[in-house]
Amino acid sequence: MNLNQIHNVYFIGIGGIGMSALARYFKTIGKQVSGYDKMPSALTNELIESGISIHFEDNIDLIPKDFFIENTLVIITPAVPMVHSEWNYFLERGYVIKKRAEVLGIITKDTFSFAVAGTHGKTTTSSILGHILYESGVDVTAFIGGIVENYNSNLIGSGKTVTVVEADEFDRSFLHLSPNIACITSMDADHLDIYGTSEAIEESFVEFASKIEDKSKLFITKELPLEGVICAVKDEAAFKALNIRIDKGSYIFDVQTPTEIIKDLHFGLPGKHNLMNALMAIAMSKTYGIENSDIANALASFKGIKRRFSYQIKTDDLVYIDDYAHHPTEINAVHQAVRELYPNQKVLAVFQPHLFSRTRDFADDFAKSLSAFDQIILLDIYPARELPMEGVTTKWLMDKMTNKNCVLVSKNELITSILGSDATVIVTIGAGDIGELVPSIKKAINETL
Template sequence: MNLNQIKNVYFIGIGGIGMSALARYFKAIGKQVSGYDKTPSILTSELIESGIDIHFEDSIGLIPNDFYVENTLVIITPAVPVSHSEWNFFIERDYQVKKRAEVLGIITKDTFCFAVAGTHGKTTTSSILGHILYESGADVTAFIGGIVENYDSNLIGIGKTVTVVEADEFDRSFLHLHPNIACITSMDADHLDIYGTSEAIEESFVEFANKVEDKNNLFITNELPIDGVVCAVNEEAVYKAFNVRIENGSYVFDVKTPNELIKDLRFGLPGKHNLMNALMALAMAVTYGTPTEVIAKALLSFKGIRRRFSYQIREENLVYIDDYAHHPTEINAVHQAVRELYPDQKVLAIFQPHLFSRTRDFADNFAKSLSAFDEVLLLDIYPARELPMEGVNSQWLMDKMTNEHKKLITKEDLIPTILANDARVIVTIGAGDLGEMVPSIKKALYENL
């Protein structure tokens, strides 16, 4: 498919974090962009402000009249049901209809492509790498699965020759990519609704790894059963971060690479997992040839990602952090970072489980992760693309938790319950529509200070 011949791009599910990055990209390179989403959100509002036409009703009549078969690309999200009338309209008329991952594969095929894979850490690692490359003056476009605070966008740059993409294992999407340099940050069981078994996930990651011909260009953690260059924090590795300390709320550390020792790097994102993400990004940038001083400066100036340990309030007597964590490993990482930074404070966690299948598959691990917090408020499961499953609900999950202070809560009662709590550290966690409530929670807490 030749993207140069495409005049119009139509998105079904334009408000998704990955889809909206593509929408911004096509708008930036001069295409006419339009689309549908099920519900308005902060992201869709930002897209509309940028001049993209979006509607929220599944209606053929709302498709622009000049989006003809020969000049239009239609991009769909996996979350769209097969009964969707707009989708069927395009299929019946032989439009070019492609998944987001296929389109990313087409865009990146003729570029020097960095691909960041892993069940956790993809967004942070690719954001740091995109920021480093952009700051170095590289002709880069980075497609990010989160809003990068430095750019207030999920798109960094609109370069033609270098791309950074998240290699998403969901639906085996990452097998559409053509990576020149890649990393795998982690390989936990997830998306068992797609894969069935953890062995099947592992096989898929191996297949992705094999797409990188030169294994000197594939970076891994030391526990992965894949051939590549090992990166580690405080353990022997080809790229090793060590001498880690905290100064003024930031990590300061040294890195040993195959050719040099880099001293006193500074990086502001809390949590040991983020140190590893920064190290992976550094290793890929060094391999590409980015100067060390540029990398150091970019790590120092990186502000983080919206909904990734994102500080909403940071006052002496009140801290409010919001995080997208939706897997037990990610919740553990949030807890570790909070405890490291606020060791003597009472922590209130508000969690919205994401997907019935994920809640079912990891219920015991979720219960264990959540039980580490002092208090937990639990919202109903956010269904996303799924129908309810009998017996799988938040009450069932809460019954497995061992902490004394836990409570089921409705969205309507959430803010009053938070305000009545005496916790000095508050964390909202989850990948559902809880994120849409963050501005309201922040406002209420500030007014209550």
Template sequence: MNLNQIHNVYFIGIGGIGMSNLARYFKNIGKQVAGYDKTPTALTKELEQSGIAIHFEDNVALIPKDFKVENTLVIITPAVPKLHSEWNYFLDNAFEVKKRAEVLGIITKDTFCFAVAGTHGKTTTSSILGHILYESGADVTAFIGGIVENYNSNLIGSGKTITVVEADEFDRSFLHLHPNIACITSMDADHLDIYGTSDAIEESFIEFADKIQDKSKLFITTDLPLKGVTVAVDEDSVYTAFNVRIDNGSYVFDIKTPKGILKDFRFGLPGRHNLMNALMAIAMAEIFGTPTDAIATALASFKGVKRRFSYQIKSDNLVYIDDYAHHPTEIDAVHQAVRELYPTKKVLAIFQPHLFSRTKDFADDFAASLSKFDELLLMEIYPARELPIEGINSSWLLNKIDNQHKKLVLKENIIANILESDAQVIVTIGAGDIGEMVVSIKEALNETI
């Protein structure tokens, strides 16, 4: 398919974080863009303000007439149900209908592509890399699975020759991509509802890694069963961050590279996992030829990604942090960062599990991770795309958690329960609609300061 011959792009599920950055991209390169989504959100409002027509009822009559003609590309999200009438209209009338991953594959085939893969860390790593390349003057577009604070957008740049993409393992989407340089941040088991076994996930990552024939262009952590350039913090590898210290709330560190030692890099995001993400981005930018000074300057100015250890309140007597963590490994990373920054303070975590299948598959690991916090409020499971699984609920998970100060709470009672706590550090965690409660929680807490 030749994108140059496409005049109109219609999105079914335009408000998703991954779909909306594609919509912005096609708008930027001069295509007519419109779409459907189930509900209005802040993202759909921003898209409408940019001139994109969006409606919120599954109704073929609401599709703009300009999009019912040839040279229209239709992009769907995997979340769309098979009986969706607009989707079936386009299929029945022989339109070009593609999954988002397939379209990213087409775009990356015609550009120099950086692909960031891994069960955790994709969004932060690709954001840092996109920011470094953009700030260094590269002709780049970075498609990000979160809102980057520096740009208040999930799209960085409007370049036509270089792309940065998150290589998503869900539904094996990353196998559509055409990467020139890639990294794999982790290969933990996840999405077992799709893959079935952890071995199947590993096989899929190996297949992705094989897309990079020149292994000097594939960056990996030291624990992965792959050939590539190793990257690590405080352990021997090809790229190593060492002499790590905290100065005025930021990490300052040195880097061992194949070309020598780089001194005094500064990075403002807390947590060793974020330091690792930064190092992956630095290694990829360095092998591409980005000047060291430009890398260091951009890294120091990176402000982070919304819902990735995002400070909502940061005062002497109260800290409120929000994070998207929805896997035990990610929760452990949040806990590590909080303990490193606030070793003597009481920490309250509010967690909303995401997916019945993930809760079932990793129940013991979730229990171990959540037991580490001083106090825990556990919400009901956010179902997302799933139907309930008998016997799998938050009460079942709560019983596995070894924490004397744990409680199951309904969504409508969250704020009241938070205000009853004497914790000095509060963390909301999860990938469901807990993110929509952050503003209300912040407002309620601000009134107590």
């Protein structure tokens, strides 16, 4: 497919974090962009403000009349149901319809492409890498699965020769990519509703890794059963983070590469998992040829990603952090970071489970991870693309928890419950619409300070 022949791009599900990055990209390069989403959000508001036409009703009459078959690309999200009227309109008329991952593959195939894979850490690692490359003057575009604070966008740069993409394992999407340099941060079981077994997930990562023929361009952690360049925090590895210190809430550390030691790097994101994310980005940047001073400057100026250990309130008396964690491993990482930064303080976790299938598949692990906090408030499961499953409820999950200092509340009761806690550190966690509640939670807490 030749994107130069495409004048119009229509998105079904334009408000998704990955879809909206593509929408911004096509708008930036001069295409006419329009689309549908189920409901308005902060992301769709930003897209509309940028000049993109969006509607929120599944109605073929709202499709722009000049989006003809010969000059229009239709991009869909996997979450769209088969009965969607607009999707069927385009199908019946023979329009070119692609999934987001396929389009990323088309965009990046003629570029020098960095791909960041893994069940956790993709967004942070991609953001750090994209920021390092952009700040170093590389002609880069980075497609990010979160809003990067430095740019207030999920798109970094507008380069045409180098790309950074998150290699998403969902729906085996990452197999559409052709990366020149890649990393795999983790291969934990997830998306079992798609894969069925953890072995099937591992097989897809092995297939993705095979796309990098030169294994000196594939970066992995030591736990992974793959051939590649190992990165590790403290442990022996080709790229190793060592001499790690914490000063005023930020890390200072050295990196040992195969040829040298880079000293006193400053990095503001808390948690050992974020150190590993930064190390992966450093390893890929060094391999591409970025200077140490450029890496150091970019790392020090990186502000993080919205909803990734994102500080909402930070005072001497109270801290409120919001995080996108939706898997037990990610919740454990949030807990580790909070305890490291705020030892001996009482921590309240507010968690909204995401997907009935994920809650079912990892219920015991969720129960163990959540029980590590001092107090827990749970919300009902956010269904996303799924229908309810019999017996799979937040109450069922709560009954598995060993920490009984836990309550289940509705969204309407949430702020009252939070304000009733004596915790000095509050963390909201989840990938559903809990993120939409953050501004009102922040406002209510601030009014009590």
